[in-house]
Structures are given as C-alpha cells and as structure tokens.
Amino acid sequence: MHSVLDPASPQARAVAHLWWWFFGVGAAVWLAVMATMLLSLRGRRAVRGADDLMQPAPGVEARVERLVKGATFVTVLILLGFLTYDFSVGRILAQQPTNPLTIQLIGHQWWWEAQYEDQDLTKRIVTANEMHVPVGQPVRFILTSRDVIHSFWVPNLTGKRDLIPGYQSTIWFQADTAGTYRGQCAEFCGLQHAKMALTIIAQPKAQYQLWFAAAVSSQTEPTDSTLLYGERIFMTTGCSVCHAISGTEARATVGPNLTHFKSRTMIAAGTLPNTRENVARWVLNPQVIKPGTQMPPSPLNTAQLSALLTYLETLK
Amino acid sequence: MTRPPTDRTLPADVTISEDDIARDARALGVVWSEPPGFWGWLTTVDHKKLGKRLIVTSFLMFLAGGIEAALMRAQLSRPENSLIGPDRYNQLFTTHGTTMMFLFAVPVMTAMGLYFVPLMVGARTLAFPRLNAFGYWNYVVGVVFLYVSLFVNMGPDTGWFAYVPLSGPQYSPGHRVDVWAQVVTFTEISALAGAVNVIVTAFKMRAPGMTVNRIPIFVWSQIVVAFMIVFAMPAVATASTLMLATDRAVTMHWFNPAEGGDALLWQHIFWFFGHPEVYIIFLPAMGMITPIIETFCRRKVFGYTPIVMANITTAFFAFGLWVHHMFATPIPELGQSLFTAASILIAIPTGIQIFCWLATMWMSRPQLTVPILFVLGFLFTFVNGGITGVMLASVAFDKQAHDTFFVVAHLHYVLLGGGVMPLFGAIYFWFPKMTGRLLGETLGKWHFWLFTIGVNVTFFPMHILGLEGMPRRMYTYLEPTGWGPLNLVASIGAATIAVSVLLFLINVIATMRRAPNAGPNPWKSSGLEWSVASPPPSYDFLYAPVVESRHPLWDTTIDLPVLTGFRTDRREVLVTTTFSAEPDSRHEHPTPSIWPFYLALCMGVVFIGSIFSPWFVLGGLGLSIIGLAGWGWSGTKPTHHERVATPVAVPERA
Numbered sequence: 001m002h003s004v005l006d007p008a009s010p011q012a013r014a015v016a017h018l019w020w021w022f023f024g025v026g027a028a029v030w031l032a033v034m035a036t037m038l039l040s041l042r043g044r045r046a047v048r049g050a051d052d053l054m055q056p057a058p059g060v061e062a063r064v065e066r067l068v069k070g071a072t073f074v075t076v077l078i079l080l081g082f083l084t085y086d087f088s089v090g091r092i093l094a095q096q097p098t099n100p101l102t103i104q105l106i107g108h109q110w111w112w113e114a115q116y117e118d119q120d121l122t123k124r125i126v127t128a129n130e131m132h133v134p135v136g137q138p139v140r141f142i143l144t145s146r147d148v149i150h151s152f153w154v155p156n157l158t159g160k161r162d163l164i165p166g167y168q169s170t171i172w173f174q175a176d177t178a179g180t181y182r183g184q185c186a187e188f189c190g191l192q193h194a195k196m197a198l199t200i201i202a203q204p205k206a207q208y209q210l211w212f213a214a215a216v217s218s219q220t221e222p223t224d225s226t227l228l229y230g231e232r233i234f235m236t237t238g239c240s241v242c243h244a245i246s247g248t249e250a251r252a253t254v255g256p257n258l259t260h261f262k263s264r265t266m267i268a269a270g271t272l273p274n275t276r277e278n279v280a281r282w283v284l285n286p287q288v289i290k291p292g293t294q295m296p297p298s299p300l301n302t303a304q305l306s307a308l309l310t311y312l313e314t315l316k
Numbered sequence: 317m318t319r320p321p322t323d324r325t326l327p328a329d330v331t332i333s334e335d336d337i338a339r340d341a342r343a344l345g346v347v348w349s350e351p352p353g354f355w356g357w358l359t360t361v362d363h364k365k366l367g368k369r370l371i372v373t374s375f376l377m378f379l380a381g382g383i384e385a386a387l388m389r390a391q392l393s394r395p396e397n398s399l400i401g402p403d404r405y406n407q408l409f410t411t412h413g414t415t416m417m418f419l420f421a422v423p424v425m426t427a428m429g430l431y432f433v434p435l436m437v438g439a440r441t442l443a444f445p446r447l448n449a450f451g452y453w454n455y456v457v458g459v460v461f462l463y464v465s466l467f468v469n470m471g472p473d474t475g476w477f478a479y480v481p482l483s484g485p486q487y488s489p490g491h492r493v494d495v496w497a498q499v500v501t502f503t504e505i506s507a508l509a510g511a512v513n514v515i516v517t518a519f520k521m522r523a524p525g526m527t528v529n530r531i532p533i534f535v536w537s538q539i540v541v542a543f544m545i546v547f548a549m550p551a552v553a554t555a556s557t558l559m560l561a562t563d564r565a566v567t568m569h570w571f572n573p574a575e576g577g578d579a580l581l582w583q584h585i586f587w588f589f590g591h592p593e594v595y596i597i598f599l600p601a602m603g604m605i606t607p608i609i610e611t612f613c614r615r616k617v618f619g620y621t622p623i624v625m626a627n628i629t630t631a632f633f634a635f636g637l638w639v640h641h642m643f644a645t646p647i648p649e650l651g652q653s654l655f656t657a658a659s660i661l662i663a664i665p666t667g668i669q670i671f672c673w674l675a676t677m678w679m680s681r682p683q684l685t686v687p688i689l690f691v692l693g694f695l696f697t698f699v700n701g702g703i704t705g706v707m708l709a710s711v712a713f714d715k716q717a718h719d720t721f722f723v724v725a726h727l728h729y730v731l732l733g734g735g736v737m738p739l740f741g742a743i744y745f746w747f748p749k750m751t752g753r754l755l756g757e758t759l760g761k762w763h764f765w766l767f768t769i770g771v772n773v774t775f776f777p778m779h780i781l782g783l784e785g786m787p788r789r790m791y792t793y794l795e796p797t798g799w800g801p802l803n804l805v806a807s808i809g810a811a812t813i814a815v816s817v818l819l820f821l822i823n824v825i826a827t828m829r830r831a832p833n834a835g836p837n838p839w840k841s842s843g844l845e846w847s848v849a850s851p852p853p854s855y856d857f858l859y860a861p862v863v864e865s866r867h868p869l870w871d872t873t874i875d876l877p878v879l880t881g882f883r884t885d886r887r888e889v890l891v892t893t894t895f896s897a898e899p900d901s902r903h904e905h906p907t908p909s910i911w912p913f914y915l916a917l918c919m920g921v922v923f924i925g926s927i928f929s930p931w932f933v934l935g936g937l938g939l940s941i942i943g944l945a946g947w948g949w950s951g952t953k954p955t956h957h958e959r960v961a962t963p964v965a966v967p968e969r970a
Contacts, residue, residue, distance in 0.1 A: 015715075
C-alpha cells in the first residue's frame with residue numbers, strides 16, 4: 001500500500017537507492033563480525049599457560065594488532081563513503097524546484113487542510129486530507145500547524161517534514177508515476193495520531209486539469225425538495241458551525257472544507273471509504289470511530305440523516 | 317605467607333598475625349554495623365545494600381515496563397484491535413518509555429556502579445554514603461508517584477519525549493504531563509547524586525597503587541558516564557522542571573509560539589540530554605563486557621588503552637548528535653550535515669571496542685558460560701542496531717525512517733542488545749559476588765536463548781514495517797495497510813521475551829533458596845572485588861589492598877599486599893591522590909542516618925505538591941531545612957581528616 005522501497009518520485013528513488021547500498025554494505029559488515037565471532041570460539045590460537053591464563057602462539061598478538069588496525073581503517077573508509085553518498089543525495093533533495101504547484105498544508109488535530117495556491121484568487125482550492133497532483137510537475141508544500149506538531153510523510157513520494165506551530169517549512173517532490181499514495185502523520189499528535197492519514201492522487205496532466213476545473217467550481221443551489229431539506233439540516237443542526245461549502249452560507253474553517261466532499265475517496269482523514277453507510281455512521285457518532293475527535297455526535301432522526309446524506313452526495 | 321610488595325615506596329616484609337586479623341575484623345564489624353530491623357532498613361548508608369536495592373527496584377521497573385510493552389504488543393497484534401483504546405494506549409507507551417529510560421536503564425546501570433565501584437577500586441564505601449541513600453529514596457518517590465498516577469488514570473500520555481505544544485497547558489490540561497515532568501525530576505536528582513559519588517570515589521578513593529592507567533575498564537565506563545550525567549541531566553532538568561512545569565503551572569510561555577515562545581526550543585534542550593542518555597545506558601554495559609570476556613577467555617583484554625579512549629571519545633561525540641532526532645524539522649541543511657557527520661563518526665570508537673573484544677576472544681579459548689553467551693548475544697544483536705544507527709545518521713534516509721517502526725526496531729536493538737544483554741550477562745557474572753550464590757547455568761542458557769530469539773523475532777520485522785510506512789506511537793492501524801502479519805510476528809516475539817524473563821526470575825528465586833556456594837572468586841577472575849568474601853563484609857576490605865597491576869588477582873601469585881595503620885574505632889577510609897593513587901589522608905565516614913530518607917520525602921512534597929499548588933514548594937523547602945540541619949548535625953566532625961603517617965604494607969591472610 002505504501003512503501004519507502006517502491007518509489008514514485010526522483011526524490012524517493014534517490015533515497016531508496018541509498019537504502020539498498022546501506023543495506024548491502026551493512027549486511028556484509030554484520031556477516032563479517034559474526035563470522036569472526038564464531039571462528040574465535042574455536043580457540044585454536046592460544047594455549048593455557050602455567051598461570052592458568054591463555055597464551056597466544058608466538059607472533060599472533062602482533063598479527064591480530066595489525067588486523068584490528070586494518071579493520072578500524074576499513075570502518076573509517078566505509079563510514080566516509082556513506083557520508084559522501086549521503087551528502088550527494090542530500091544535495092538532490094535540497095535543490096529548489098522550478099515552476100512548482102504550491103500547496104499550503106496546515107495540520108490540525110487530526111486532519112490535514114490543503115490550500116492550493118494560485119495567482120487567481122478564485123482558483124484557490126481548499127480541500128482536506130486528499131490532494132490531487134499532476135504527474136511530472138514539482139509539487140511544493142508549505143507546511144504549518146494550527147495546534148500541535150504533526151509530520152507530513154508520503155513514503156512512496158517523499159521523506160517527512162514536520163508541521164510546527166510558529167514555523168513555516170517546505171518540502172517538495174515530483175511524482176513521475178500516476179497512482180494513489182497514502183501517508184500518515186508521523187509525529188505523535190495526541191489521541192487520534194493513529195487515524196490521521198492523507199492521500200496523494202497523482203494524475204496525468206490532462207486528468208489533473210479536469211479535476212482542477214471541477215474543484216474550483218462552486219456548488220449550485222439545490223432545487224429538489226429533499227436536497228433543500230438536506231441543505232437545511234446541514235445549515236441548522238450544527239454542521240455549518242465547523243464546515244464550509246463554497247457557494248453557500250457555510251463558511252466556517254474549524255473542520256474540513258466539504259465543498260467537493262463526494263469527490264474524495266476517504267473520510268475522517270483516511271480512516272473510512274467514503275460510502276453512504278460510512279458517512280452515516282460517522283455523522284451519527286464519530287466518537288465511536290475516532291474516539292476524541294473534535295467532531296461531536298449529531299443526533300439526527302432517520303429522515304434528517306437520509307436527507308443530509310443525499311445532499312452531501314451531490315457535493316461532487 | 318610473606319611477600320614483599322614490588323612498589324618500593326612502601327615498607328615491606330611486615331606481617332599481621334592471625335590474631336590481629338581476627339581482632340581488626342571484629343572491631344570493623346562493630347564500627348560498620350547498622351541498626352537492625354526496619355529502622356536499619358530506612359537508615360542504611362551501606363553502598364552494597366543500597367546498590368542491591370536499586371538493582372532490585374529497577375528490575376521491578378523493567379518488569380512493569382515489560383508488562384506495558386506486552387499490552388501494547390497485544391493491542392497491535394492485529395489491525396483495528398479493540399483491546400486497548402487510544403487514551404489508555406497513549407498512557408501505556410509514554411509510561412513504557414519513561415519507565416524503561418528513566419526508571420530502569422539509567423538507574424540499573426548506575427546501581428551496578430554504586431555497588432561495584434568501591435569494591436573494584438579497593439575502597440570501603442562510596443565517597444558520600446548519605447548522598448547515595450538520598451538518591452535512592454528520591455528515585456523511589458519518583459517510581460511510586462508514576463505508578464500511583466498511572467493507576468488513578470493520571471498517567472502521562474504525551475510520550476517519554478513530551479513534545480510541546482502537545483504537552484503544554486493548552487493541549488494537555490489536567491495533571492498527566494505534570495506527573496511526567498516531576499517523575500523526571502526525581503530521577504535527575506537520583507542520577508546526579510550517583511554520578512557525583514562515582515566520580516569522587518573513583519578519583520579520590522582508589523586503592524594505593526591503582527594509578528589512572530590501572531583503573532578497571534568497568535570503573536572507567538562508570539566515570540565517563542558519571543561525567544555525562546553531570547553535563548546532560550541539568551539540560552532535561554531545565555527543560556522539564558523549570559520550563560515545562562512553569563509553562564504549565566504559571567503560564568510562562570517558554571514554548572508558546574502565540575506569545576513569542578518557541579516550540580522547537582524544547583526539542584533542542586530535550587535531545588541535548590536525550591541523546592547522551594542513550595550512551596549513559598550503553599557505556600556502562602560496554603564496561604561490563606570487558607571483565608566478562610577477560611574472565612572467560614582467561615586472558616587480559618586486548619587493547620586496554622584504545623577501549624578506555626573509545627569510551628571517552630564516545631562520551632564527547634554523544635553530545636554532538638542531538639539534532640539527528642530533529643532532521644524533519646526546519647533546521648538548515650548545512651547544520652544538519654554536521655550532525656550527520658558526528659552521528660556517523662561515533663560508530664568508530666564503538667567499532668574499535670568491538671574489534672578489541674573480538675581480538676581478545678580470537679587469541680584465547682572462550683568458555684561458553686551464560687555471561688559470555690550474553691556477550692555473544694550482544695554482538696549478534698547490537699551490531700545490527702549499530703549499523704541501522706549509521707543509516708539513520710543520513711538525513712535523506714532518516715527523513716523516510718524517522719518516527720517509524722524502523723526507528724523502534726533500531727532503538728530496541730541498541731538498548732536491548734547493547735544495554736540489557738550485557739546487563740544480564742553482568743548479573744550472571746556478579747550475582748555470586750552480591751549474594752554468595754551462583755545462578756543456575758541450565759535455566760540461564762534457556763533464558764539466554766529465548767531472550768535473544770525473542771528480541772530478534774520481535775524487533776527485526778519492525779524494520780520492514782517502518783519501511784512499509786508504519787509510523788510509531790499508533791494505538792491501531794487499518795487492515796488495508798497490510799501491516800497485520802508482521803505485527804503478529806512481533807507480538808509472538810514479545811511473548812517469547814516475556815517467557816525468558818520469567819525463567820530468569822525463577823532462576824533468581826530458586827538460587828536464593830539454595831545455600832551459598834560461590835566462595836570469594838568462583839570464576840577465578842582478576843578484579844579486586846573478587847578478593848573479598850561473597851557477599852562482601854560491611855566494611856568491604858579489612859585492609860586497603862595495594863595494587864601493582866591492572867589485574868591484581870592474576871598478577872599477584874600469593875597474596876595481595878595491603879596497607880594497614882587505620883583506626884578501627886571509627887569508619888575510616890583512605891583518600892588517595894587523583895592520578896597516582898598515593899595514600900594522601902584518612903577520612904572519617906558518616907554513620908547511618910534517617911535524614912536522607914526524610915529529605916527525599918521533603919523533595920516529594922516540593923515536586924509532587926508543586927503540581928497542585930506553588931505553596932507546597934515553600935512548605936517542602938521549609939521542612940527540608942530541618943532535614944539539612946539534622947543531616948549536618950549527625951555527620952562527622954571535620955577535624956578528623958588526618959594525613960597518612962607511615963603506611964605499612966602487609967600481606968592479608970590467604
């Protein structure tokens with residue numbers, strides 16, 4: 001599902017290569033130490049002296065001293081090799097991208113808020129937990145946090161970078177294979193640290209443009225009576241206190257922006273597939289699924305719930 | 317019986333009659349005796365009793381931390397398990413880390429030093445016996461406080477590293493984090509008390525003739541670690557007791573970015589302590605390996621000087637690594653690369669020590685007793701952890717592995733392989749000295765095999781889990797992640813470890829029920845501690861031994877020369893010069909006292925009370941003035957320092 005060793009970006013690939021070198025050389029060193037240890041147990045190189053202590057055969061002590069010095073020298077060489085290789089990979093990762101897509105990523109307990117930057121203010125998409133990115137174009141994330149420290153990490157695409165309140169840091173990658181890549185918050189951030197995942201959907205440029213065009217559009221006023229009822233439930237039973245849907249009067253920024261809710265594959269920060277049944281369970285009592293989450297239970301009756309779900313399903 | 321000492325500065329050829337020896341032993345036995353019963357238990361200043369007690373208490377903490385680990389492994393054995401909820405899980409992993417680092421590993425390593433340093437350097441006790449008792453009681457207050465809190469659902473839940481702002485007043489209301497901050501305080505006091513004691517004992521109370529280049533390697537490692545504690549512990553004291561506690565109690569905003577504070581500052585101060593902490597655990601364990609290898613290979617270690625220098629170098633490097641815990645934070649790349657270099661270079665001194673041990677084994681014929689099996693287990697496990705440690709020094713790789721199960725695997729390979737395995741070996745090795753009884757070999761071998769297999773089965777799969785993207789500190793994971801099978805393997809491994817530790821406990825209990833069978837030197841080892849009875853008498857050494865080499869019991873074929881001329885009507889110890897260990901002065905040592913215990917309770921009032929009201933600080937300090945007065949009043953009189961007049965060297969009874 002996700003793996004450091006199945007890279008989908010030049011950045012993750014450079015690190016994966018580094019790892020395989022580390023692994024190969026490390027395994028060789030370990031085997032050499034184990035072999036020496038096991039061979040030393042045979043004890044053919046010493047005899048018991050008159051004082052009950054072991055006496056090495058003549059010349060052994062000097063030879064072993066040379067071996068120890070040699071092993072130390074080889075260790076230093078291997079370590080310097082590692083250091084040089086690491087610095088060269090570090091240079092690749094530190095280079096600044098040209099013409100990147102920039103996304104502001106804001107950490108919350110326990111979800112991710114993403115704001116796509118654009119010169120045109122009307123094209124600034126605000127979404128949560130699930131980000132579409134184009135293949136072949138660098139994507140730069142500007143990271144910060146609203147509450148505690150979180151850490152952004154998508155193993156197949158990039159190593160981690162912390163989201164620290166009071167600090168702004170950046171990380172970038174360039175997906176070169178289309179696919180869906182999952183990541184989880186890597187810095188312990190409280191009760192639901194375990195259920196704070198995100199998804200990066202890397203798409204070919206054309207498909208990404210289609211998604212982008214849909215994502216910048218506002219929701220249109222519902223006309224159907226069920227949908228109107230569903231919208232009223234959303235606006236009056238508490239949902240809109242925290243959530244926003246652009247094009248409506250719901251503009252709160254406490255919880256995830258739900259403008260194109262139905263276009264997301266997962267809900268509750270990568271915890272459940274976005275199905276009608278799961279959304280119903282989540283809305284009725286999120287505390288069962290993610291104990292401690294900021295979202296309170298919503299005591300809706302069947303008709304209210306049904307209308308609300310139907311309304312949410314139109315937010316494509 | 318007579319043997320002239322080779323050190324010509326000492327008069328020779330004087331013997332002590334059997335009658336004199338019996339008389340002196342009787343007199344010293346009276347002078348060094350302690351009150352009987354419960355009162356004696358509370359007031360003891362005997363470094364052996366306190367050391368043994370600290371070892372037992374910290375092993376209880378090892379069991380407690382182990383039970384917490386077992387509960388966590390049970391919860392993680394399958395995806396979306398509902399055995400333990402997030403709130404309980406977070407308390408468990410925080411308490412596990414806090415217990416294992418602060419209440420088990422550091423205290424048990426210090427305890428081995430507090431017990432054995434005086435015996436190994438030929439001193440009658442530690443330099444500051446009452447400070448030692450004070451340190452122990454502080455530690456006990458911390459232990460009780462943490463576990464009472466855990467059972468009343470007030471266990472800390474923000475990790476043993478307690479990162480702000482999560483641990484700050486806004487995101488952790490209530491008293492859970494306060495408990496953590498003050499538990500750390502008690503262990504700091506305890507560790508500092510132990511460190512000061514070890515430094516002064518090792519530098520000023522060594523047996524005559526034990527020059528700096530004859531100090532046993534175990535003692536060297538304790539000296540180095542004591543200095544590390546002196547430099548590292550104040551950092552965490554500043555961070556937790558001063559800054560975090562005042563942030564929480566009186567809103568100082570040290571770490572609150574909204575008020576100009578800095579959230580990263582905590583990480584710098586914490587890891588400035590936190591990384592040396594690892595070596596504070598690891599270096600004493602390295603110090604235990606050398607005497608085990610020497611004894612069972614029946615030869616002197618190859619490369620005494622490189623091993624000692626490697627210890628010292630490691631200590632220096634250890635203070636230059638802390639940023640490698642922070643590679644994912646916005647610290648400039650150039651600064652990070654310095655810490656990469658330091659983190660990689662620290663592998664060199666460790667490598668040199670391992671090469672020296674391999675060379676020693678190579679040029680001998682190791683007897684495969686349980687202690688040396690644990691040394692082999694150490695090599696098997698720790699070398700793996702050391703190699704992954706070098707990998708984690710790389711910024712590029714660390715950004716992938718940081719805060720994942722890869723790091724969990726690495727740190728347990730290092731701490732279990734590099735800390736606990738040598739410790740178990742050392743327990744099997746020195747148990748006869750402490751109790752007069754040899755631990756069972758058969759059960760010991762079962763313990764060794766199950767433990768080594770268990771550790772590797774538990775933690776090896778975690779490397780793979782980390783590379784598959786599993787972060788640390790998660791109370792559960794979803795089924796589609798595919799992390800289930802390897803987690804199950806790890807949980808089975810954890811059960812194996814539990815069985816092995818149970819066998820160890822059975823071994824200890826069964827052995828204690830047997831009659832003493834060890835004798836003074838069951839392994840025919842070379843250190844001074846093996847020259848006295850097992851367990852040692854209350855005064856450790858009847859006469860101060862005179863040391864002429866690094867391996868006194870191997871190089872002295874008949875009897876150890878000794879130094880006499882001490883008064884036997886008071887607790888007199890010999891003070892020697894720092895480098896050449898020449899007799900310098902005699903010093904009277906304090907008698908048992910209740911005041912260290914009382915003062916530790918006052919510290920309890922101060923620090924535990926401070927959580928609830930600042931007035932407890934004033935009250936506790938007021939009470940402790942009484943304690944300090946009592947402590948000083950009942951001590952020795954300063955006029956009793958006397959220069960050593962004419963030392964006399966004589967052989968001890970065979």
